[in-house]
Amino acid sequence: xxxxxxxxxxxxxxxxxxxxxxxxxxxxxxxxxxxxxxxxxxxxxxxxxxxxxxxxxxxxxxxxxxxxxxxxxxxxxxxxxxxxxxxxxxxxxxxxxxxxxxxxxxxxxxxxxxxxxxxxxxxxxxxxxxxxxxxxxxxxxxxxxxxxxxxxxxxxxxxxxxxxxxxxxxxxxxxxxxxxxxxxxxxxxxxxxxxxxxxxxxxxxxxxxxxxxxxxxxxxxxxxxxxxxxxxxxxxxxxxxxxxxxxxxxxxxxxxxxxxx
Amino acid sequence: xxxxxxxxxxxxxxxxxxxxxxxxxxxxxxxxxxxxxxxxxxxxxxxxxxxxxxxxxxxxxxxxxxxxxxxxxxxxxxxxxxxxxxxxxxxxxxxxxxxxxxxxxxxxxxxxxxxxxxxxxxxxxxxxxxxxxxxxxxxxxxxxxxxxxxxxxxxxxxxxxxxxxxxxxxxxxxxxxxxxxxxxxxxxxxxxxxxxxxxxxxxxxxxxxxxxxxxxxxxxxxxxxxxxxxxxxxxxxxxxxxxxxxxxxxxxxxxxxxxxxxxxxxxxxxxxxxxxxxxxxxxxxxxxxxxxxxxxxxxxxx
Numbered sequence: 001x002x003x004x005x006x007x008x009x010x011x012x013x014x015x016x017x018x019x020x021x022x023x024x025x026x027x028x029x030x031x032x033x034x035x036x037x038x039x040x041x042x043x044x045x046x047x048x049x050x051x052x053x054x055x056x057x058x059x060x061x062x063x064x065x066x067x068x069x070x071x072x073x074x075x076x077x078x079x080x081x082x083x084x085x086x087x088x089x090x091x092x093x094x095x096x097x098x099x100x101x102x103x104x105x106x107x108x109x110x111x112x113x114x115x116x117x118x119x120x121x122x123x124x125x126x127x128x129x130x131x132x133x134x135x136x137x138x139x140x141x142x143x144x145x146x147x148x149x150x151x152x153x154x155x156x157x158x159x160x161x162x163x164x165x166x167x168x169x170x171x172x173x174x175x176x177x178x179x180x181x182x183x184x185x186x187x188x189x190x191x192x193x194x195x196x197x198x199x200x201x202x203x204x205x206x207x208x209x210x211x212x213x214x215x216x217x218x219x220x221x222x223x224x225x226x227x228x229x230x231x232x233x234x235x236x237x238x239x240x241x242x243x244x245x246x247x248x249x250x251x252x253x254x255x256x257x258x259x260x261x
Numbered sequence: 262x263x264x265x266x267x268x269x270x271x272x273x274x275x276x277x278x279x280x281x282x283x284x285x286x287x288x289x290x291x292x293x294x295x296x297x298x299x300x301x302x303x304x305x306x307x308x309x310x311x312x313x314x315x316x317x318x319x320x321x322x323x324x325x326x327x328x329x330x331x332x333x334x335x336x337x338x339x340x341x342x343x344x345x346x347x348x349x350x351x352x353x354x355x356x357x358x359x360x361x362x363x364x365x366x367x368x369x370x371x372x373x374x375x376x377x378x379x380x381x382x383x384x385x386x387x388x389x390x391x392x393x394x395x396x397x398x399x400x401x402x403x404x405x406x407x408x409x410x411x412x413x414x415x416x417x418x419x420x421x422x423x424x425x426x427x428x429x430x431x432x433x434x435x436x437x438x439x440x441x442x443x444x445x446x447x448x449x450x451x452x453x454x455x456x457x458x459x460x461x462x463x464x465x466x467x468x469x470x471x472x473x474x475x476x477x478x479x480x481x482x483x484x485x486x487x488x489x490x491x492x493x494x495x496x497x498x499x500x501x502x503x504x505x506x507x508x509x510x511x512x513x514x515x516x517x518x519x520x521x522x523x524x525x526x527x528x529x530x531x532x533x534x535x536x537x538x539x540x541x542x543x544x545x546x547x548x549x550x551x552x553x554x555x556x557x558x559x560x561x562x563x
Contacts, residue, residue, distance in 0.1 A: 011334070016364050023361070024352040096348035102314050103342040104365035104413075105334040261275065261315060 008252040010113040013106045017114025018121065020101075025122075036075060036126040040133040043071045047194065048139065058196060061226065068139040069221035070193035072127050072148050073155070077214055079126040080119040080156040081184055084163035085176045088115050093173070098259060108259050112252045116160040123156025124149060134225075144227035151224065155217045158240055161247030162213065168254035191215040209235075216240050263326060264289045265417055265448045266311055270320035273306050273472075280306040282472035283320065293439070293449040295459045295466030297549075299557050302469040304452040305345060305421055311450065312342050312419050324417070338366060341410030345421040347402045349394045355381065355405055356390040359412055366413040373412070380408040385434065400431035407435065411442075418442065420451040424458060436462060456549040460484075468556055475556045480549055488547040488555060491526035495519045495539045504537035515559070522547060 025032055048064030055063040091097040098111050127148050134140045166179045190204065191197075191214035197205045208215045216236040223230050230236070264287040273281040281303040288294045296304040309315035311324055313333040322329055324336045350358050356377050363373030381387045384404035389397065397405065403423070410418060423439070424432040432455075439462060443449060453459050459466055460480040467477040476483055484490070495501050497519045505512045505519065510529075512521045523529045526544035534542050 013334075013365070019364065020350075020361055023357075027352075095351055096346065097350055099314075099344065100348040100350065100362075101365060103312060103337065103344070104362065105337045105367075106365055107333065 004250050004253040004257070006253065007249060008109040008113075008256070009107070010109045010252070011107070014110040014113035014117065016106065017101065017111050018117045020097075021115070021118040022121070025125075032125075033129060036079075036129040037133060039075065040071060040130040043067070044133070044137055044139065048137075064137070065139045065226070066222075067194055068134050068137075069148075069225040070218050072130055072134070072152070072225070073191075073214060073218040073221045074188055074193060075126040075130060076123040076152045076155050076217060077159050077184065077187070079122040080159035081163045081180075083122045084115060084119040084160040085167050085170075085179070086173065088119075088164060088167050089170065089173050089176060091115075092167070092259070102259075108256050109252055112164060112255045113248075116157060116164060116248055116251070119160025119163065120153050120156035123152045123159070127152040140225040141227060145225045147224040148221060151217070151220055154244060155213070155220075155240055158213055158217075158244040158247055161244060161249075161251045164251035165247060165254055168251055168258050187212045187214045192218050213240065213243055263287075263323070265325060266294075266450065267323045268311075268320065269322075271307070271310065271317055271322055272319045273303070273310060273315065274318040279472050281310070284467075284469075284472075284474050286467060286474070286477065288448060288450060290448055291443065291446055292464040293443055293451065293462050295463035296450070296452045296469060297454075297456070297459055297466055297553060298452075298469035301471075302557075303472040304469055306472075307469075308419055308421050308450065308452060312340060313337050338413065339415055340417045340419055341413060341415035343403075343406050343410045343418070343420040343423050345425065347406060349402060349405060349409070351394045354391050354393055355386055355397070358394065358405065359409055362409050363412050368413065376412055376414075380411055383411070383438065384408045400427050403427055403431065404435070407438065416446075416448065418447055418449045418451075420449065422452055422454065424453070424455065432458070456553055460549045468553060470557045476552070483552050484547050484549055487552040489522040489524050490547055491523055492545050492547050492551060493521045493523055493526050493529050493533065494543050494545070495521075495533065495537070496541055498539070500538040504533070504539075508532075508536070522551070 044064065048067055052063035057063065058066045098108065101111050102108050131140070131145065131148060135142065135145070166176060170176050190200070190208055191212045192208070193214070197208055197215070200208075216239045219230050219232060219236045220240070223233060266286070266288040268287070269285045271281060271284050272279065284307070296307060298304050306315065310317050310322060310329065313324070313329040313336050316330060325339060327336050329336055350361060353361055359377040359380060360373050363376065368376065378387070381390050384407055386401060386404055386408065389401060394402065407423065424435050427435070436458070439449060451462070463480055465477065465479055466483075467474045469475065476487065478486070495518070497514050497517050501519055502512075502514070505521070510521055512519050521529065530542045530544050533539060
């Protein structure tokens, strides 16, 4: 029995799984391109301009510019997380696509790696669609904000790996609601997204820094869009890099354990 | 010459139950080899080990002379699999399924396009090329899965109940295609619950139960050796049973019938009509089904 921390053997055939998902995505691209666009508009108007009128400035930054990077970060999280939970679960369990693919030269490691890459790609697509909206509103600055795109890929991979861990152990599609509501939703609110962590009790600040991946992503996104280097840049970046490797490795091993019997 | 598949002492254990237990077999190039047995006998598990998707617990297994544990990709490049359950990709059309599958085998796009058209014609689905999977009937899905399994021109085809739930027309089409593939030099391994199908298609077969092989051989030889060439059937009445017992003829009762296996049915039928008080005696050739039921019993399986 291999450990869940052992390094999985992934071949470049993983790209074929990524390509399969891209083909399906592009078939319905009109439907798929719309949500991130609308999401950016809605958040900016309702929270940025609406609530922003009362808030004014946070840390010397106009409120709408304060939340702009958070909108990107949340979108990175949601795109990859929901793709690799519900999306991957449907492909694995209902469509039996993974079974069909591992009958070809691809291994289960290749399949899961392809799914993770696709999850990260969904994050990149979302951010890429949102960026022009934010630029049009004048709430992010160029060219540093373009760093949001590679950052979306890296953090997208992290959230994809995290999501795939849940997918690998969930008994049914319904129980995927638990990580969504107990982890993703709180994280969306308490990661320095719409208000600074510093207004919360110290213990919650430490929890957010320790176990909420989004905290680190929001911080990095904000550094890119303002642009201004934050105090924890190195910590944020190392945390995300480490978490990405750990989540992806564990998720592939857990999936192998679930599917190869 | 070693076979396409060589298995020795092959065993697969799930937690503490043995799904396949110390089996040995060899499948030669160009033959159709069948795995028969009741549900839970270990047929599908054996197929999954050959297809490199389920690692064996112990024993040796070689496919094309390679070990599924160490060279799965090389082996899988040369096999085609028809699974028991449909796992066609519902996000694509018929042609899209074949093209996408071709990519997994590194088949260049132009070549994949050509093979897709040829295979759709081969399974009589050309008209459905741009139809989505959920619009297909069960028989069409089965045929498309066969086409998909052939996209890489496999040397070995692994079919898990290829004609399950099909109407007679579709079954005959599949049989005919499998014969054609065999004539082209393909080796085929299949499982089936349809014993007429096994008798018709298989050059050799094994009957499995509880993870082990009960018999192995050519269908006709198995019938002759295990049951005899013919079966005489009579109504199950006390008179008939008493009469058979008195004459010392071994028989089997199945519901309202009494069966006697024999090599000389005409003579036996005549004797029975003369000496037993029976209104009806019928004779028929023995089949693989008689062998199957004799060896695996008549109790219902899970």
